[in-house]
Amino acid sequence: xxxxxxxxxxxxxxxxxxxxAVAVAQDDEVLMAVKAAKERQIADSILVxxxxxIKPIAEKIGMNISDYEIVDVKDNIEAARTAVKxxxxxxxxxxxKGLIDTKDFLRSVLDKEVGLRTGRPLSHxxxxxxxxxxxxxxxxxxxxxxxxxxxxxxxxxxxxxxICEACGVENPKVAPLAAVEVVxxxxxxxxxxxxxxxxxxxxxIERCIVDGPLSMDLAxxxxxxxxxxxxxxxxxGDADVLLFPDIxxxxxxxxxxxxxxxxxxxxxITGTAAPVILTSRSDSFEVKVNSLAxxxxxxxSLKKNR
Amino acid sequence: xxxxxxxxxxxxxxxxxxxxAVAVAQDDEVLMAVKAAKERQIADSILVxxxxxIKPIAEKIGMNISDYEIVDVKDNIEAARTAVKxxxxxxxxxxxKGLIDTKDFLRSVLDKEVGLRTGRPLSHxxxxxxxxxxxxxxxxxxxxxxxxxxxxxxxxxxxxxxICEACGVENPKVAPLAAVEVVxxxxxxxxxxxxxxxxxxxxxIERCIVDGPLSMDLAxxxxxxxxxxxxxxxxxGDADVLLFPDIxxxxxxxxxxxxxxxxxxxxxITGTAAPVILTSRSDSFEVKVNSLAxxxxxxxSLKKNR
Numbered sequence: 001x002x003x004x005x006x007x008x009x010x011x012x013x014x015x016x017x018x019x020x021a022v023a024v025a026q027d028d029e030v031l032m033a034v035k036a037a038k039e040r041q042i043a044d045s046i047l048v049x050x051x052x053x054i055k056p057i058a059e060k061i062g063m064n065i066s067d068y069e070i071v072d073v074k075d076n077i078e079a080a081r082t083a084v085k086x087x088x089x090x091x092x093x094x095x096x097k098g099l100i101d102t103k104d105f106l107r108s109v110l111d112k113e114v115g116l117r118t119g120r121p122l123s124h125x126x127x128x129x130x131x132x133x134x135x136x137x138x139x140x141x142x143x144x145x146x147x148x149x150x151x152x153x154x155x156x157x158x159x160x161x162x163i164c165e166a167c168g169v170e171n172p173k174v175a176p177l178a179a180v181e182v183v184x185x186x187x188x189x190x191x192x193x194x195x196x197x198x199x200x201x202x203x204x205i206e207r208c209i210v211d212g213p214l215s216m217d218l219a220x221x222x223x224x225x226x227x228x229x230x231x232x233x234x235x236x237g238d239a240d241v242l243l244f245p246d247i248x249x250x251x252x253x254x255x256x257x258x259x260x261x262x263x264x265x266x267x268x269i270t271g272t273a274a275p276v277i278l279t280s281r282s283d284s285f286e287v288k289v290n291s292l293a294x295x296x297x298x299x300x301s302l303k304k305n306r
Numbered sequence: 307x308x309x310x311x312x313x314x315x316x317x318x319x320x321x322x323x324x325x326x327a328v329a330v331a332q333d334d335e336v337l338m339a340v341k342a343a344k345e346r347q348i349a350d351s352i353l354v355x356x357x358x359x360i361k362p363i364a365e366k367i368g369m370n371i372s373d374y375e376i377v378d379v380k381d382n383i384e385a386a387r388t389a390v391k392x393x394x395x396x397x398x399x400x401x402x403k404g405l406i407d408t409k410d411f412l413r414s415v416l417d418k419e420v421g422l423r424t425g426r427p428l429s430h431x432x433x434x435x436x437x438x439x440x441x442x443x444x445x446x447x448x449x450x451x452x453x454x455x456x457x458x459x460x461x462x463x464x465x466x467x468x469i470c471e472a473c474g475v476e477n478p479k480v481a482p483l484a485a486v487e488v489v490x491x492x493x494x495x496x497x498x499x500x501x502x503x504x505x506x507x508x509x510x511i512e513r514c515i516v517d518g519p520l521s522m523d524l525a526x527x528x529x530x531x532x533x534x535x536x537x538x539x540x541x542x543g544d545a546d547v548l549l550f551p552d553i554x555x556x557x558x559x560x561x562x563x564x565x566x567x568x569x570x571x572x573x574x575i576t577g578t579a580a581p582v583i584l585t586s587r588s589d590s591f592e593v594k595v596n597s598l599a600x601x602x603x604x605x606x607s608l609k610k611n612r
Contacts, residue, residue, distance in 0.1 A: 130566055146485070146493060179452070179557035187452060189554055216561035217588065224565070227588055248495055249555040251485035255522035256559050259530070260436055260567035282523070282533055 002136060002168040004129040005264060009293050011168065012042055018296040019044045020277070021092035023083040023108065024076050026053035027099040028061060029281065033288035034096075035063045042289065043296045046092050048083035049099070050074050076100050080108035087274045088114045093299035096277040096292070109269070109276055116272040121145070123156040124278075125163050125270050126254055127294055131262035137220070138164055138172070138241045142250035144269065150192045153243060154205050157196065159270035160241050161208045166301035167294070174200075175219035175239035176212030177249070181230075183213065189245035196243075211235040212243075216253075266290025268298060275299050308442060308474040310435040311570060315599050317474065318348055324602040325350045326583070327398035329389040329414065330382050332359035333405040334367060335587065339594035340402075341369045348595065349602045352398050354389035355405070356380045382406045386414035393580045394420045399605035402583040402598070415575070415582055422578040427451070429462040430584075431469050431576050432560055433600055437568035443526070444470055444478070444547045448556035450575065456498045459549060460511050463502065465576035466547050467514045472607035473600070480506075481525035481545035482518030483555070487536070489519065495551035502549075517541040518549075522559075572596025574604065581605050 025047035051072035073079040086092040124144035164172040176193035193212030200210035211234040217224035222237030244250030269276035275295035331353035357378040364371040379385040392398040430450035434443040470478040482499035499518030506516035517540040523530035528543030550556030575582035581601035
């Protein structure tokens with residue numbers, strides 16, 4: 001089983017080297033991550049953007065530019081279309097945002113001709129390695145889907161199960177979280193969590209075990225779960241996937257973990273034909289590199305299952 | 307300024323000793339906390355409940371029962387009424403739940419004759435001391451009010467400001483949290499956060515500084531706030547009070563902090579005429595003792611301001 005990001009990166013040495021296409025690559029932080037990804041054998045890259053701006057940054061950060069393929073496109077929108085088409089056409093394996101507005105970047109992801117649509121809605125997964133937790137935690141959705149409906153939540157689970165499997169986590173345990181662990185008709189989140197469990201039992205959400213509603217401690221802390229006497233449950237503090245009722249709950253916990261726990265993370269946009277890396281400027285260097293490693297593994301898994 | 311629970315307990319040595327009335331005191335964990343509170347000079351207690359059940363527990367945990375006032379009431383509902391009346395009549399300073407259903411306990415708190423109603427709605431505050439944070443964090447509401455309206459949120463802030471002041475935190479900075487820090491009409495939580503800020507500026511919420519919407523990192527992490535360029539904001543990673551959009555967001559973060567950060571906490575029900583301590587079985591011994599310390603300080607502050 002893959003327990004941490006070191007394991008994920010080790011796994012990459014066993015598979016064919018992957019390549020990331022970067023949209024509007026003239027971004028120093030993104031180039032630093034891409035450089036580290038090459039040095040650590042995580043992924044190669046194709047830098048799409050303004051060559052006149054990319055080269056000085058490369059020089060500044062000690063990046064040997066002759067090791068990288070550059071596609072010179074000055075216009076940002078055109079650079080994104082060019083980069084995503086490389087992934088669409090199979091010339092690159094994953095797609096990463098550079099110095100371009102998130103809205104424009106996502107428009108290229110969803111482009112009907114050259115984009116990475118699958119028909120499934122997009123969602124976001126953030127993978128955490130936390131000190132004291134013996135396995136990876138997959139948080140979803142903390143950044144992309146604001147108020148998921150029941151159907152959205154089912155799709156978010158399906159998207160996330162693919163990522164778990166790529167990370168070597170088979171049949172992941174999925175916890176739809178709430179403040180409480182009992183169904184309360186006055187709390188729609190608990191009713192939907194129960195319904196997701198039922199959908200899983202009826203085979204409508206496959207390749208995972210869904211058990212909810214669960215409070216955060218029953219989902220993630222075995223001692224707390226035992227203390228509360230969580231009998232007859234499928235998840236007893238050993239959830240792999242934490243599914244949030246909405247983006248506020250997810251985002252607040254996500255940032256709480258980043259700032260108040262000893263942890264590292266990486267994240268991806270999912271539901272796409274190939275992994276999409278959309279890190280923000282506030283993400284650390286390590287988060288960006290981890291996200292590239294995650295993307296490379298998922299790209300490999302998607303290729304094998306095609 | 308009071309920075310941690312040690313400071314809070316030290317502050318108690320400067321004020322008149324307080325007394326807690328325990329409803330249905332035959333609960334070993336509650337008695338252990340009450341015993342520690344006495345030993346650490348935090349508070350004395352009046353144990354209301356079944357004496358025949360209290361005494362053997364006291365003996366088991368090495369509690370010298372002659373140091374404690376016992377009021378022998380066998381029936382739970384009657385014991386709660388008796389205990390809350392002691393607080394109502396000023397014979398005790400705060401009220402604590404023992405081995406009684408939460409529902410029955412709260413009914414006694416809200417009893418029109420002998421209870422602790424103030425006209426304001428009740429809410430819950432959880433006070434955190436977190437390693438690496440140089441001040442106390444007041445989380446509300448993570449346990450009591452499921453879906454606060456705008457008016458509820460204003461009252462929750464008012465309730466919480468009282469607790470901050472009792473802890474020596476004057477003019478606390480209050481952050482209504484959301485996934486994002488900009489007002490987005492599609493996210494009612496952000497609109498309400500903005501409105502709370504406006505109410506504060508208009509003097510409708512007093513003795514505090516409200517600034518929202520804020521993401522968790524802008525509210526609690528000065529570096530992240532500076533990195534994101536949070537200019538012109540009243541809160542730059544230095545919030546005292548974290549106001550959650552709903553109980554799910556609050557409870558999930560609260561339990562995340564308990565299990566994944568180095569922290570300790572204590573909690574109270576607020577909006578009552580005297581502090582009410584409603585810890586759960588899953589709360590640790592230290593949480594119960596911290597909650598008693600918090601209650602004693604708040605009781606002292608309420609008395610002085612009356």
